[in-house]
Amino acid sequence: MEFEQRLTEIADKVTVALDQLIPPAQGPEANLMRAMRHAALANGKRMRPFYVIETGALFDADETALLRAAAALECVHTYSLVHDDLPCMDDDDLRRGQPTVHKAFDEATAVLAGDALLTLAFKILSGEDTHGDPMVRLRLIERLADAAGAKGMVGGQMIDMLEEESPRDLNTITRMQRLKTGALISYSVEAAAIIGGASENSRHALAGFAQDLGLAYQIADDLLDAEGDQDVVGKTLRRDESAGKANFVTVLGIEGARERVRLLAAQAKQHLAIFRDKANILLQSVDYVLDRTR
Template identity: 45%
Template sequence: MTTNATNLADRLADNARSVEMFLADLLGDGLLDDEISRPATLLAAMRHAVLNGGKRLRPFLVLEGARLFGGNPQAALRVGAALELVHCYSLVHDDLPAMDDDDLRRGKPTVHIAFDEATAILAGDSLLTYAFDVVAAEETPLSASARVELLRMLARSSGIGGMAGGQALDLAAEREAPDEDGIVMLQAMKTGALIRFACEAGAVIAGASSEDRQRMRRYGETLGLAFQLADDLLDLTSDAATMGKATGKDAARGKGTLVSLHGADWAEARLSHLVAQAEDLMAPYGAAARILIETAHFVANRKS
């Protein structure tokens, strides 16, 4: 996938369209080798979960990271789409009554509302497993060792030591509020782990040096912190119509956030600091990293 767009808004839009089209192909009626059938209701629920717009920020980071180091754009598209499948699975399961109990996602009924709880669980399961299929497939134009490395990274970012573990900590926080270090760890796992993967994955796809991989990993960690802090700030100051989902739920459930601990002014200052960190990390790449620097500003200042 290529784009000639030079500003961030157009680049985001172009990449989102390409990712959306590829996801629609992945979730079509056609069977892959060794698949027996694709049950219509389950497939419809998966499509409902995935093909509902959005900025596709995580795949965008994979694509832009690969672009920075001259990686194969088709490989980046496939890995980015796989990451989006994992992200969408997590939203389907997070929205369930047993977890965050949300009825609205991106302005539309959540999967368990549009279908039912059992179908939502199976849709999430299917999206998660499909993600690893997409990365592992020979159609992903990377060496076998690179695909295995990406699979390992994605598994660890998604599982007990990453996103799923972070969700467990988030549920526990409803019973006993964590201290500041606990909040930072929870958010680094639940939100930050997949963003960190997205940024490092582009470097892996391009066969970048270990130094470049580590720099992209730190950029992803910084971006993940900024993303969650901005999200917590929006949860306090925005509304459901703007966000496309319920707001104010953390406060209603007594969940501690960095914003609730320190206030909105502190959060704004912290976001500025995180953006400056992201800029410093990308500085060695000069003008080639302009879009990634602008992305840090976008994440920190987003309104939805």
């Protein structure tokens, strides 16, 4: 319950911050702002912002700085979902329990809303309210650009789209998901470490934690896609199966995938040992990944 309460608390704070950062607008751009708000203010879990803020607590980092970094990261994550749902990508109708942006508005507006959310993220990080030290702000921007770009999330999406030309084996799937899903999860703990001035040992431990957690999260997502309840999950399921795409479940099988998640979760927890009791809620979050139903 402690973890779930903290997750809800952080999600609420991030939603309030996004509501302020993406205010309703009048005039010609009003429809764009409505589309951005439709995507960003939807009822998401806010897992990536959770890891920014909860990891920052390990170092007693400034909460305002953490919240702004978390909001920026959520803007990038949300933009990726908006674009991922487009007909030229996964062509999904449902996201976070509501119509996807291109369904609620139109395709062109969805593209522009995603573009605007991406650029807003860097605007947020560049502001003095994020951190008084411009070198810290620059580092946050640089690392988010790496995590979101061609050698991170976007690169992973490109590998995903090449399925027809190069069928996936386990190594390809692992690389794809370390980029597509894992890069932003890794950034979430890295951003907290940058803001909190973490030691090299702490940063190394957190990098290992995020890498194992990110892969575990994606395998759990594949299990949900295969076995979950669409009304609970809030998005279209069986997508890879319908498209004939391989994922961790199709390659490893249900039991093999579950065993891999358990192994990765145990490794993720071991990385947190250096933080002792201060990492209790982060440890609980790993159990949440193991038992995901949505």
